[in-house]
Amino acid sequence: MSPESRLSWKDVRDQIHDAILSGRYGPGDRLPRDVDIADELNCARSTVQRAMQALSDSGIVERRRKGGTRVRPDPVTRATLDIPITRREVEQKGGRYGYQLIRRVEAVAPRGVLAACELTEPRTMLRVEALHLSDGRPYIFEDRWICLETVPEIGDVDLTGQNANEWLVQNKPYSRCDLRFYAVSADDSVADLLDAEPGAALFVIERTTWIDAAPITTVKAIATPGYQLLTRS
Incomplete structure (x- = not known):
């Protein structure tokens, strides 16, 4: 995959969110490490970190230092709104x-x-x-x-x-x-x-x-x- 066609952080966020919604990762499940997701999706680790932060801000996952990232057992439902052009x-x-x-x-x-x-x-x-x-x-x-x-x-x-x-x-x-x-x-x-x-x-x-x-x-x-x-x- 060329640099021009690499996934954006929003693409990565949506793919991870879809995996959670589909049941691939259930409540309380630990997600792969950021570096492993980056390797799987052929994108920068910083891109995954930005996507994970967005999911955390939306109440879908919880991130803990040295504890990794897990799907929240009791997800907080929050509407997300990007500033529109x-x-x-x-x-x-x-x-x-x-x-x-x-x-x-x-x-x-x-x-x-x-x-x-x-x-x-x-x-x-x-x-x-x-x-x-x-x-x-x-x-x-x-x-x-x-x-x-x-x-x-x-x-x-x-x-x-x-x-x-x-x-x-x-x-x-x-x-x-x-x-x-x-x-x-x-x-x-x-x-x-x-x-x-x-x-x-x-x-x-x-x-x-x-x-x-x-x-x-x-x-x-x-x-x-x-x-x-x-x-x-």
């Missing part, structure tokens, strides 16, 4: 993706943004407001704040053609992510952006990411009426 999400649903940058400005972050990022001192951040489209119609309105101290290179990115969602997912991997889901009533400005009726119930995904203790970004993604979110465990 909105363009791919639209295209996977069969839509034609479009994007409009509404505003890009450096400003002192309001208290709510600082709190979301767990910051206590005033901070100038980059605010990016953008509209994602599907087949020419509003899909998601994104109100995002980006920490310039953590992501100074965002200043050189042309956000009129490259959306911040996709650029950050591809270029700024995170070590921690906080997610909140809730509904809001559309005010006049958001209703106009999303082609919705004022007062309509809209689904909001609020997400904040960090590299260690350094915040990367916090974003409120407000979806058009009828939006559905699917997670898999």
Whole structure:
């Protein structure tokens, strides 16, 4: 197998998870060593370790130093949600993706943004407001704040053609992510952006990411009426 065709950590995670679901490894069973799995799948040991960590974070296996990895006898069911790239999400649903940058400005972050990022001192951040489209119609309105101290290179990115969602997912991997889901009533400005009726119930995904203790970004993604979110465990 060439380096280009080697499995990703997600592929390895899914193969191990499938083996558990099929009964090949039952509750309490000890899994092969990371190095043995890497040899079997012809991938790097670090790839297996990343996959095992994901399974551990999902409550499917438990890892102990010098004790190996075992299938949890009482698996914790947790939904897993990778940060989506909105363009791919639209295209996977069969839509034609479009994007409009509404505003890009450096400003002192309001208290709510600082709190979301767990910051206590005033901070100038980059605010990016953008509209994602599907087949020419509003899909998601994104109100995002980006920490310039953590992501100074965002200043050189042309956000009129490259959306911040996709650029950050591809270029700024995170070590921690906080997610909140809730509904809001559309005010006049958001209703106009999303082609919705004022007062309509809209689904909001609020997400904040960090590299260690350094915040990367916090974003409120407000979806058009009828939006559905699917997670898999």
